[in-house]
Amino acid sequence: MARTKSEIVIRALHTKQGDDLDVFAFFIRGADIVKVADISRVERDESDALKGFQRPEIRSHVKGIVDYLNQGKVLFPNAIILAMSPEVRFAASRGTKPTGDEGIANIGTLTIPVYQEGKRVAWIVDGQQRSLALAQASKLEVAVPVVGFVSDSVEVQREQFILVNKAKPLPSRLINELLPETGGILLPRDLSSRKVPSEICGLLNRDPNSPFFKLIKRPSDRGAGSAVVTDTAVISMIRNSMNNPLGALAIFRTSSNGRDGVDLEAMYGLLVTFWSAVKSVFRDAWGRDPRHSRLMHSAGIEAMGVLMDRIYGRLQPSDDVKIVEKELQKVAPHCRWTKGVWESLGVPWNEIQNTPRDIRRLQNALVQAYSVAGVGR
Incomplete structure (x- = not known):
């Protein structure tokens, strides 16, 4: 290896793979990976656009790999996957191909420019912790396998990051946030079904007219002091309503040529209307830390989502905030979001936890209170 x-x-x-993308397989010294490749950590810029796709460094994991590498002669066959800029140059070797060669790949020389951090020509798609460990290990000469694909498209890079990490312990919240940023790429069906709820969750958090504006915690929002609701809870609430045949959002799902579709604008409008009404009716409980308001707790968000489905079983999707507020007022006297005891449950307000049992009990209490109060317009 010359340098x-x-x-x-x-x-x-x-x-070549995919849409005529160049793909390379090679070995490189472990310590050189971080010289040619940046670690693109997920974050949002000043305009709130999502940048990057990597999870934050896991120190304990990195240390464990470093300790292993420092043992001496070790086997390290796990390939690092890189997204590479077209700035890399490949020159195929000349000569006669061996007899029987199927022509799947060509051998040659790959030249990778070395730039300063933040301007490097490659980004680590898979192997962030391994790359950091290789750079820190005392044995710097270990040859590490690398597979690199050439693409400047961040969407393609994120797609590969999600697909590579799908079967690994990658935080589901990070996958949820990345999914809407993958554009029109084809994803496995189980990931595609998560894309719409995550997209709507992001809109609710970014839209100044949304009752959830800057209240939702997302992996990229570091130090967002006003955020109190987990994106997992909001996404689950949306997904549950979409998947329930009687859900408020289910009517906005469409099917054409065997493929599912959604009226994203209509779904979003209904959610803004309903949760704006919730914010108005339960003003004292809205926007507070879940430790002080179970309305903003995951259990509260998911249970209120079930109540939303029940309320819209009687309302029209086009009904305005005032009409929804009138329905919520029927339940308000029975709610104990910030103090007191839930009479129908016999438990104090702050003993409601984010467990399937408590969520189910809370949603049943809300639905029962609504039914008893009467559902007439």
């Missing part, structure tokens, strides 16, 4: 001050030159195999 200069500003580039690393290595032998590599080259092939």
